[in-house]
Structure formats: C-alpha cells, structure tokens
Amino acid sequence: MRLKWVKLLVPVGALLALALGLSSCGDDNGGDESTATSAVPKEFAPVTAAPDGVKTGGELKVLSAGDIDFMDPGGAYYLPTFQITLAAQRTLLSWGPKDIEKPIPDLAEAEPEISDDGQTLEFKIRDGVRFGPPVNREVTAADVKYAIERADLPGVANAYGQLYLSDIVGYSAARKEAADNPTGGAPDIPGITTPDDRTLRIEIKQPPKIAIAQVISQALSLPISAPVPEEYAKEFDAKNPSTYGQFVVFTGPYMVQNDCVDDSGKVVNEDCSGELTGYTPGKEIKLVRNPNWDPDTDWRPAYLDSIDIQEGFTDTASASRKILGGEDEVSGDFPPPKNVLKEAAQDSEPGQLQLPELPGYRHISMRTDKPPFDDINVRKAVIANSDREALRNTRGGPLIGTVATHYISPGFPGFEEAGGLKGPDLDFIANPNGNPELAAQYMKKAGFKSGKCEGSDCEITMVGDNIPPGKDTAEVFKSQLEDLGFKVDFRPVDHAIMYTRFCSVPAQEPEVCPNVGVAPDFRDSQVLLAPSFSGASINPQNNTNWPMLDVPEINKAIDQARLIADPDERAKAWAHVDELVSEQAPAVPWVWENFPIIQSTDVAGVVNLFNASWDLSFTSLK
Amino acid sequence: MLRYIIRRILWSIALLVICSAVVFTIFYVLPTADPAKLRAGKAASPEQIELIRESLGLDDPKYQQFLRYMAGVFTPYKNEEKGVDGPFDLGTSIFQNNKPVREVIFDRLPATVFLVTGAVVIWLAMAIPVGIISAVKRRSLLDRTTMITSLAFISAPVFWLGLVALYLFAQDVGQFPIFPGIGSYNDAESFTGRAESLILPWLVLAAATAAIYARYLRSQLIDVMSEDYIRTARAKGLSEQRVIWRHGVRSAITPIVTLLGLDIGVLLAGNAILTESVFNIPGIGKETVTAIGQSDLPLIQGIVLFGAFFIVILNLIVDILYAYLDPRVRYQ
Numbered sequence: 001m002r003l004k005w006v007k008l009l010v011p012v013g014a015l016l017a018l019a020l021g022l023s024s025c026g027d028d029n030g031g032d033e034s035t036a037t038s039a040v041p042k043e044f045a046p047v048t049a050a051p052d053g054v055k056t057g058g059e060l061k062v063l064s065a066g067d068i069d070f071m072d073p074g075g076a077y078y079l080p081t082f083q084i085t086l087a088a089q090r091t092l093l094s095w096g097p098k099d100i101e102k103p104i105p106d107l108a109e110a111e112p113e114i115s116d117d118g119q120t121l122e123f124k125i126r127d128g129v130r131f132g133p134p135v136n137r138e139v140t141a142a143d144v145k146y147a148i149e150r151a152d153l154p155g156v157a158n159a160y161g162q163l164y165l166s167d168i169v170g171y172s173a174a175r176k177e178a179a180d181n182p183t184g185g186a187p188d189i190p191g192i193t194t195p196d197d198r199t200l201r202i203e204i205k206q207p208p209k210i211a212i213a214q215v216i217s218q219a220l221s222l223p224i225s226a227p228v229p230e231e232y233a234k235e236f237d238a239k240n241p242s243t244y245g246q247f248v249v250f251t252g253p254y255m256v257q258n259d260c261v262d263d264s265g266k267v268v269n270e271d272c273s274g275e276l277t278g279y280t281p282g283k284e285i286k287l288v289r290n291p292n293w294d295p296d297t298d299w300r301p302a303y304l305d306s307i308d309i310q311e312g313f314t315d316t317a318s319a320s321r322k323i324l325g326g327e328d329e330v331s332g333d334f335p336p337p338k339n340v341l342k343e344a345a346q347d348s349e350p351g352q353l354q355l356p357e358l359p360g361y362r363h364i365s366m367r368t369d370k371p372p373f374d375d376i377n378v379r380k381a382v383i384a385n386s387d388r389e390a391l392r393n394t395r396g397g398p399l400i401g402t403v404a405t406h407y408i409s410p411g412f413p414g415f416e417e418a419g420g421l422k423g424p425d426l427d428f429i430a431n432p433n434g435n436p437e438l439a440a441q442y443m444k445k446a447g448f449k450s451g452k453c454e455g456s457d458c459e460i461t462m463v464g465d466n467i468p469p470g471k472d473t474a475e476v477f478k479s480q481l482e483d484l485g486f487k488v489d490f491r492p493v494d495h496a497i498m499y500t501r502f503c504s505v506p507a508q509e510p511e512v513c514p515n516v517g518v519a520p521d522f523r524d525s526q527v528l529l530a531p532s533f534s535g536a537s538i539n540p541q542n543n544t545n546w547p548m549l550d551v552p553e554i555n556k557a558i559d560q561a562r563l564i565a566d567p568d569e570r571a572k573a574w575a576h577v578d579e580l581v582s583e584q585a586p587a588v589p590w591v592w593e594n595f596p597i598i599q600s601t602d603v604a605g606v607v608n609l610f611n612a613s614w615d616l617s618f619t620s621l622k
Numbered sequence: 623m624l625r626y627i628i629r630r631i632l633w634s635i636a637l638l639v640i641c642s643a644v645v646f647t648i649f650y651v652l653p654t655a656d657p658a659k660l661r662a663g664k665a666a667s668p669e670q671i672e673l674i675r676e677s678l679g680l681d682d683p684k685y686q687q688f689l690r691y692m693a694g695v696f697t698p699y700k701n702e703e704k705g706v707d708g709p710f711d712l713g714t715s716i717f718q719n720n721k722p723v724r725e726v727i728f729d730r731l732p733a734t735v736f737l738v739t740g741a742v743v744i745w746l747a748m749a750i751p752v753g754i755i756s757a758v759k760r761r762s763l764l765d766r767t768t769m770i771t772s773l774a775f776i777s778a779p780v781f782w783l784g785l786v787a788l789y790l791f792a793q794d795v796g797q798f799p800i801f802p803g804i805g806s807y808n809d810a811e812s813f814t815g816r817a818e819s820l821i822l823p824w825l826v827l828a829a830a831t832a833a834i835y836a837r838y839l840r841s842q843l844i845d846v847m848s849e850d851y852i853r854t855a856r857a858k859g860l861s862e863q864r865v866i867w868r869h870g871v872r873s874a875i876t877p878i879v880t881l882l883g884l885d886i887g888v889l890l891a892g893n894a895i896l897t898e899s900v901f902n903i904p905g906i907g908k909e910t911v912t913a914i915g916q917s918d919l920p921l922i923q924g925i926v927l928f929g930a931f932f933i934v935i936l937n938l939i940v941d942i943l944y945a946y947l948d949p950r951v952r953y954q
Contacts, residue, residue, distance in 0.1 A: 063805065066912070067717075067912070069663075069717070077663045154670075154673040154674055154676070154677045155677060157661055157662060157663070157666075157670075157674055159662055159663025159666045159670070160663070162666075162667055162670065179669070179673050182673070182677060240677045241677060241678075241714070241720045242720070243720055245720055246720070246721065280729060280904070281715075281717075281721065281726070282904065282908070282909060282912050283729075283730075283808065283904040284808060284904075310805055310808050310809075310902070312808075312899075312902045312904055312908055313804070313805065313902050314899045314902075314908075314911075315785075315804070315899060315900055315902075318785070318788060318795070318804050318900070319804065319805070319902075321795045322794050322795055322803060322804055322805065325794055325795055326794050494655060494915070496655035496660055496915065496916070496917055497654060497655040499655075499659075500655045500656035500659040500660060500917075501654075501655060501656060504659070539667070539668055540668055541659070541668040541671055542659055542662065542666050542667070542668060542671055
C-alpha cells in the first residue's frame with residue numbers, strides 16, 4: 001500500500017491511549033501464530049509461525065543500513081549478524097522463532113546431559129549434518145571442539161568466550177597459549193574432549209557446577225559452537241587476523257554463495273576454494289540454498305530459495321517506504337524512523353508492522369563513585385525527577401516500547417518476581433512522568449536545602465551520542481537535570497567514541513552517560529544484571545558497569561544467584577538482586593524497547609523473538 | 623614539456639606522502655574511537671583488547687606504524703616475509719571481513735566511476751550550450767531564466783534534490799514512477815540495467831554542477847567576447863558562429879577544463895557521498911563514511927590516499943591539456 005508522503009499528525013496521546021487500551025485487553029501468546037506481550041498492541045504483535053498453506057520458493061530481499069560485524073562465526077557477536085547465523089549455521093543449541101526461555105537442540109540431537117555434580121556437560125552430535133561445499137563431509141564433534149578452541153586466537157577476536165567458558169578445565173591456559181603464539185594454530189582446551197565422532201564432552205572446574213554448566217550450555221547457542229572443519233580452516237587461522245571469514249563453510253539450510261555454487265545453490269565448480277562470492281562487506285550478502293542440507297535433520301523449514309541482504313540503506317526513511325510500498329522486501333537492522341513508524345502504524349496493511357521486544361533495556365547511568373551521585377539521595381532525586389515518557393518519546397513514543405521500571409526485562413526469568421511492568425515498590429520510580437516534589441524532598445535529604453542541586457559538585461559532564469535519536473534523549477535528560485539545579489556540560493560525540501573512549505573507560509567516564517543500555521546474549525537474568533552492576537565487572541578498559549556500582553551486599557547476592565541451578569529459585573534470586581540494585585538507584589531505566597520491523601504486503605514474515613528480527617528460515621513469500 | 627611532467631610527478635608523490643601523514647595524524651594520533659575495542663566487542667577483557675591491538679599493530683610507536691604503512695604502499699612487489707602484499711599494499715581492513723583495503727576500494731570504484739562519468743557527460747552537455755547561449759543572448763529572457771534556474775540548483779542541497787527526485791520519479795515510491803528507485807543499482811545485473819538505475823542519480827549529481835559551469839562559462843565568454851582579437855576576427859569578415867566557437871569558446875573553456883579535472887578527481891575520491899547515500903549506490907563515498915564510523919583506520923587511510931592520487935593525477939592531465947588547448951601556455 002503506497003503511503004502518503006505528507007506527515008500525518010498523530011497525537012502521541014492518541015497513540016498512547018491506543019497502546020495502553022489495547023494492552024489492557026491483550027494477553028500473552030495470542031494463539032499459535034502471534035505472540036502478544038502485555039505491552040504491545042495485538043495488531044502489531046510479532047508472528048512466530050508460518051501461515052497455513054505456506055508457499056515455497058522465491059527470493060526475499062532484506063534491506064539493511066549497516067553491515068554485519070564478522071562473517072566468521074567465531075567472531076560474530078552482533079544481533080544483525082545472528083539473523084544470518086541462525087539461518088546458515090547450526091550451533092549445538094539454537095533459537096526457534098518462539099523460543100524465549102531456553103535454546104533448543106540444533107546440531108546437538110538433544111539437550112546436553114549434565115552430570116549430577118555438574119562436573120561434565122555432554123552433547124551428542126546429530127547424524128547426517130554435513131558441511132556445505134567445498135568441505136561436504138559430515139560434521140563431527142571434533143569440528144565443534146575446534147570451533148571453540150579457535151575462538152581463543154587473537155586473530156578470531158571472539159568477545160564472549162572468556163566471559164562464559166572460562167570455567168572449562170584448561171580454558172585459561174589455552175587462551176594464554178593462543179596469546180603467546182597467535183599464528184601457531186588453535187590451542188587445545190583439555191576440558192573439551194571428543195570420545196567419539198558424535199560425542200562432545202565438556203569438563204567444568206568450578207564447584208558447584210550445575211548452574212555453571214547451564215550457563216555454558218546457553219552460551220553454546222551463540223555462533224561460537226558453529227562447527228569449523230580444522231583441516232580446511234587451519235591455513236586461514238594461521239594468519240593474524242584470520243582470513244577464515246572469507247572462506248566460511250556452512251551447515252544450515254542456507255549458505256553465503258561461494259565459488260562452488262551458482263545462484264540456486266547448485267554445485268557448479270567441484271574444484272573450488274570456498275571463497276565467498278556472495279559477501280561484499282557493506283554492500284550485499286547473498287544466501288542461497290545449501291546443497292548439502294538435509295531437511296530431515298532440521299526443524300527449520302527453509303521455504304525461500306534465496307535471500308539477498310542489501311546493505312547501505314542509510315536513508316532509513318526512504319528504505320522503509322520502499323519496503324512498505326514494494327514487494328518481496330523486509331527490513332533488516334534498522335527500525336523505521338519516527339515519522340514513518342507513525343505512518344506505518346496508521347496506514348499499513350495488517351502484519352506489515354510488527355513490534356517484537358528487543359531483549360534488554362536502555363538506561364542512563366550515574367557514576368555512584370563520584371560526587372554528587374555518590375549520595376544515594378541525589379540519585380533517587382534524579383530518578384524521581386525523570387520524565388521517562390519524555391525520554392521514550394525521543395525514540396518514537398509508546399510504539400517503541402514500555403517505560404522501564406527496573407533492570408530485568410519482560411520475558412526474562414525473575415521479571416514478574418521483581419515486580420513485572422509496575423516494578424518494585426519504590427516511590428522514586430513510581431511515576432513515569434516524574435515527580436518534582438518527591439525529587440526535591442530527596443535533594444533536601446542529600447543536604448540541598450533548596451531542594452535543588454547547588455555548588456561546584458553539581459557542575460557535571462555528560463557524554464552522549466551526536467546524532468538523533470540518542471542525541472535527542474541526551475538533550476531531554478539534560479534539561480531534566482537542569483530543572484533539578486545541575487549545570488550540565490553535554491558533549492555529543494560519535495557513538496563509537498562515546499563507548500570506547502569515554503563511557504567504557506572509568507578513567508575518562510563522565511558523571512552521566514545517557515545513551516547506554518544492556519543487550520543480553522541469552523535469556524538469563526545473569527547477563528542482564530551481573531555485567532552492569534557487579535563490582536567484579538568493573539574494568540579499566542571496556543567497562544560495562546557504567547554506574548561503577550560496587551556494593552558488597554549486591555556483589556554477594558550476584559555471586560550466590562549465579563550458582564543456583566533450579567530455574568524457579570534462580571529467578572527469585574535474580575529478582576532479589578534486581579530489588580537490591582533498584583534500591584541503590586544507580587541508573588535511570590527508561591525503556592524496555594520494541595524493535596519495529598516491517599515487511600512488504602506479499603511477505604509472510606516470521607519473527608524470531610531471540611533477536612527481534614525476521615527469521616529467514618521460517619519466512620516465505622505469499 | 624617532458625621535464626615539466628616528470629617534475630610534476632615527483633611533486634605528486636611528495637604530496638601523496640604529506641596527505642597520508644596528515645590523515646594518519648588525524649585518525650591515528652588525535653583521539654578517535656578505539657578500533658581495538660570496537661573490534662574486540664562489548665564483553666572483551668582488557669587483555670583481549672591489548673592482544674587485538676597488538677595483532678593490528680596499533681601498539682607500535684606511531685612513527686613506526688606510519689613508516690610501515692608507507693613501506694607497504696611503495697613496495698612494488700609481494701614480500702611474504704615482511705607481510706607486504708605489494709604492489710600498493712594499503713593494509714587490511716579491520717572490519718570488512720579482514721579484506722585487503724585495495725580490494726575493498728577496487729570493489730567500490732566501478733560504481734563511483736560509473737556515477738561520476740555519467741554525471742560529467744550530462745552536466746557538460748547541459749552546461750556548455752546553456753552557458754554559450756546565455757552569454758551570446760545576454761540579458762534576454764532566455765538568459766535570465768537559465769541563470770535564475772541555475773541559481774536555484776546551486777542553492778539546493780544535493781541530498782534534498784535526491785530525495786525530491788525519488789519522491790517524484792522513483793518507480794517504487796514516486797508520484798510519477800518513471801525511473802528505478804533507491805537501491806536499484808544493486809538489483810541491476812547488466813550494464814544497461816545499471817545505467818538505467820543511475821539516471822536519477824546522474825541528474826541529481828549533474829544538476830548543481832551544470833548550473834555552476836553554465837554560469838562560469840557565461841561569465842568567461844562574456845569577458846572573452848569583449849577582447850580585441852574577437853573584434854579583429856569580426857572585422858576580418860568571419861561568421862559570427864565561427865567567431866564564437868573558434869575564438870570565443872576556445873579561450874573561455876580553458877578554465878572550465880581545470881575545474882572539470884578538479885571536480886572529477888574530488889568526486890572519484892569520495893565526494894559523491896550524498897548522492898551515493900540517498901540512492902544507496904555502493905561507491906567510494908559511502909565506504910568512506912562507513913569506515914569513519916567504524917574507525918577502520920587502514921581503510922580510511924587507504925581511501926584518502928587513493929582519492930588524493932586521483933586528484934593529483936587528474937590535475938596533471940588537466941594542466942597538460944591546458945597547454946594543448948591554449949597556445950599561449952607553454953611549460954618549461
């Protein structure tokens with residue numbers, strides 16, 4: 001349906017009423033085909049199953065603004081990249097469209113067996129899974145072992161292996177070996193063994209081990225466990241950086257086209273090198289059918305014949321209108337901008353706009369170790385004063401998500417136990433529009449008799465994004481701080497500079513970082529809370545504990561929660577951590593975000609809730 | 623003339639080295655985003671970041687990094703022992719799947735060349751006749767109309783022109799769907815398909831430049847037509863058409879040639895970024911912006927060096943052409 005170019009003036013209040021009214025009627029899991037969360041209007045609820053009478057064939061175009069981070073599964077660590085790895089790589093465990101609680105077996109034929117003492121974790125590799133050309137042979141356990149080990153090489157630059165896998169026996173020593181000899185080949189991790197071709201056994205060193213084993217198991221749903229054939233990849237891994245990313249082999253229903261296959265995925269060159277011809281960084285990724293994929297071994301249906309991911313659509317407004325008015329197209333890594341989002345909400349056909357929840361949340365951090373924010377009452381005042389709905393409006397209003405009230409996101413274990421949408425029973429977080437009177441009371445408790453911040457400590461620096469919408473959010477928060485008496489020196493910089501030079505470097509970090517957030521790797525509240533609020537997470541470089549929170553009671557609660565294996569007890573434990581953190585008021589949680597995605601009218605898109613994007617293996621053309 | 627050319631080439635090499643040093647200082651020495659941290663990712667430990675910094679050679683002293691880079695550029699052969707992939711080894715992109723920078727640039731170059739070539743043809747085809755007619759029929763209604771129109775095109779930002787063009791004429795979202803729209807260059811599979819996809823971008827890129835050239839040529843021609851030798855040519859009985867073309871335009875067009883060389887060089891170096899972005903044409907300009915956003919320092923350095931090379935060479939070609947066009951100009 002062609003959209004009108006002229007901006008429709010839709011009162012935000014009307015949209016809010018629409019969203020809230022519908023959300024009060026909506027319920028979770030509205031039927032087999034759509035998954036409505038309690039905060040998303042039902043007509044925009046993400047569809048997580050293919051329709052009846054689905055058609056096969058055709059080529060889907062995915063329009064993206066930027067590029068993936070790495071084609072090499074060992075380095076891939078970016079949600080848009082996961083859209084491709086979910087379709088083209090088979091990891092030990094993976095995420096189907098509806099799977100938000102835990103990953104399901106993929107390359108592994110079943111969930112891992114964890115020994116009673118949590119000492120070992122064992123996977124059985126599924127029969128019949130083969131590498132695409134030019135390798136062609138069946139996948140074995142040794143390929144997964146090599147994949148995990150090669151991720152330690154500096155030339156592969158895996159960012160999360162150490163975070164989740166360091167409890168494996170011999171892991172740290174292997175990393176050191178790789179660091180000392182970066183081109184000497186992947187180091188052996190003695191705690192990962194392959195008693196036979198189909199068995200992968202992992203030995204864990206830290207007691208008690210069941211919870212650790214569970215976290216490791218979840219981490220192996222990430223691309224690090226996508227099998228890599230050593231005999232093929234070692235020559236590429238001998239270089240630093242590794243060039244395997246230009247020669248990746250695939251095990252999923254799709255593969256990036258290489259010099260072995262044509263556009264249809266048919267092998268046309270037996271004497272090929274495996275060099276990817278379908279990936280031009282920043283321009284295009286062409287996925288074709290993997291000729292060696294056996295549908296009997298997979299739960300993915302793979303309806304499409306090919307997928308053409310076109311990158312570089314930096315003008316997202318034009319790209320969004322092209323998708324909504326065009327054919328065979330879906331959005332990739334960008335949400336429609338605010339004005340197009342409103343038009344889509346009003347004018348598009350049912351199902352064209354869908355609003356899956358983006359795991360995680362956005363928050364504004366305050367340095368708890370620096371005045372004036374080292375005083376808890378000042379922090380509470382700031383949160384009380386914050387108009388979080390105004391902050392949310394900078395990104396598009398109610399459609400863009402729910403005003404956050406604490407630090408566990410909807411759908412994560414412990415969310416309901418932590419207070420759900422309403423949040424904890426704390427007065428300073430109760431009003432999403434802010435409560436200046438309450439803020440003034442907290443400032444008085446902090447010693448500011450006028451109820452506003454006074455003195456040289458109230459001259460603070462804030463470093464944030466230099467382009468909208470991040471800049472808009474920062475500007476709005478700045479004015480809210482100034483209402484409370486702060487004098488704010490706001491320095492807008494490029495997003496990458498904001499993170500790498502300022503907010504993630506404690507020595508350079510300003511008092512306030514307004515554009516930070518948490519994007520968890522899987523659905524466990526440990527990954528939401530520990531990196532952001534544990535004292536042990538504070539790093540001199542690449543710090544993720546932006547508030548610099550280091551409270552012994554919270555650290556202890558986190559350490560305890562990490563080791564709880566029972567899901568219900570674990571959820572309660574993390575809810576307790578969330579409560580303790582909320583009481584400390586280290587940051588302003590302001591949105592649990594939806595990630596608007598759009599499709600053309602002739603696309604039957606299926607959403608993968610894990611990464612809030614179109615699931616290429618389940619999407620089809622009408 | 624030969625000595626002049628050789629001297630110019632040597633100066634060009636020196637200029638390229640200076641350009642590289644300036645870019646190096648801006649991006650490697652002055653504060654930017656940390657490429658090692660960006661590559662390492664959000665959860666990487668400090669040790670891992672340092673390992674990556676070491677593997678990228680970013681922990682060496684700055685002067686060493688620069689000298690190593692220059693050595694790679696000027697080594698005319700492959701030297702595996704020293705890790706040089708010559709000739710013209712511009713290093714490896716940090717983020718583009720570890721591809722050699724040279725490959726990334728040459729992959730993007732055809733789109734930019736195609737875009738710029740077409741735009742040049744169109745803007746010359748528009749500017750020269752308009753400029754001549756406006757100069758010859760000075761102060762006529764036609765002259766005033768063309769000059770006001772050209773002023774409008776000069777004033778309009780090229781990205782705005784691009785968006786308006788899409789709104790009016792793009793097949794997918796336009797009011798009068800005539801031409802292929804955004805992203806159609808990537809969809810095209812043949813030469814003619816790509817040419818068709820570039821019609822709107824050509825027109826957009828040519829519009830402002832044609833306007834500038836038309837005004838400039840008009841101004842130059844008005845000055846030339848008042849020269850004594852033009853009066854002499856008329857007095858000798860030559861036809862007005864011959865006077866204008868053989869004597870007037872030939873003199874007036876030489877500064878246009880200089881301008882053309884500069885403009886082509888600058889556009890090939892990445893200045894077509896706005897047009898490339900609006901229409902999603904995968905050219906050098908777009909790649910530059912992506913590289914800057916990612917702090918992909920080798921790619922930034924490589925593109926700048928490459929662009930400077932184009933500008934310098936085209937300037938040299940233009941200066942040589944100048945000597946042939948204008949017999950008064952002789953180089954020593």
